Amino acid sequence: xxxxxxxxxxxxxxxxxxxxxxxxxxxxxxxxxxxxxxxxxxxxxxxxxxxxxxxxxxxxxxxxxxxxxxxxxxxxxxxxxxxxxxxxxxxxxxxxxxxxxxxxxxxxxxxxxxxxxxxxxxxxxxxxxxxxxxxxxxxxxxxxxxxxxxxxxxxxxxxxxxxxxxxxxxxxxxxxxxxxxxxxxxxxxxxxxx
Numbered sequence: 001x002x003x004x005x006x007x008x009x010x011x012x013x014x015x016x017x018x019x020x021x022x023x024x025x026x027x028x029x030x031x032x033x034x035x036x037x038x039x040x041x042x043x044x045x046x047x048x049x050x051x052x053x054x055x056x057x058x059x060x061x062x063x064x065x066x067x068x069x070x071x072x073x074x075x076x077x078x079x080x081x082x083x084x085x086x087x088x089x090x091x092x093x094x095x096x097x098x099x100x101x102x103x104x105x106x107x108x109x110x111x112x113x114x115x116x117x118x119x120x121x122x123x124x125x126x127x128x129x130x131x132x133x134x135x136x137x138x139x140x141x142x143x144x145x146x147x148x149x150x151x152x153x154x155x156x157x158x159x160x161x162x163x164x165x166x167x168x169x170x171x172x173x174x175x176x177x178x179x180x181x182x183x184x185x186x187x188x189x190x191x192x193x194x
Contacts, residue, residue: 003059004031005040015075017047021054030147043068043076048088121177128165128177132158140165143176150175 004027010016020039027037039046039061051058063069063077071078077085086093094100118135121128130140140153140163153165 003036003038005038007041008039009043009064013043013076015044015077015081017044017050017081019046019050019054019056020058021056024054024056024058026147030143038062045077045081045085047081048085048090052090119179121179123167126167128153128167130158130163130165130177130179132160132163134160136160137179139178139180141178142167142170143178 006020006023006027008020008023024037027035031037036059037057039058042061042063045061045063046056046058050056066072068076070076085091118133119137120131120133123129128142130137137154137158140158142150142153144150150170154163
């Protein structure tokens with residue numbers, strides 16, 4: 001996983017062009033500042049000046065379509081907002097992307113997924129099954145979808161082998177498992193506890 005995406009909407013619906021620095025910092029901390037962080041889906045787009053002053057460097061933003069992109073009933077993004085956002089020196093629009101005019105799509109481009117084949121994680125019958133093949137792990141952590149650490153699943157470093165972690169105490173929902181240490185690249189997997 002190279003890019004972390006965060007969706008953010010204000011409810012009740014209101015225009016708010018703040019930098020969302022708290023969300024940005026939470027993601028940066030959660031992934032050790034080693035991932036590209038995006039505002040993958042939003043209502044109001046943060047103002048570039050606020051992103052710069054708060055050091056909340058979202059790599060890109062994408063407002064939802066329709067009413068979210070215009071001066072609709074919630075006024076998420078007005079024409080004046082877009083002028084301010086898109087005319088900022090901090091924002092690179094598609095027409096200013098270096099090399100974009102000369103880019104040729106390869107005939108049969110097939111992206112290869114990045115995998116850590118030494119780590120396998122499965123969720124079954126209220127448990128997490130972790131297999132380490134020729135690798136060790138210093139930390140196995142469970143996060144909720146807000147990025148809050150729910151549990152550290154191991155107390156000591158794990159060597160190659162199979163491990164079973166009981167999730168009986170965890171509420172149903174979607175979670176993220178993070179496995180890693182200095183010698184093994186992080187492996188993150190989304191799971192749904194049932």
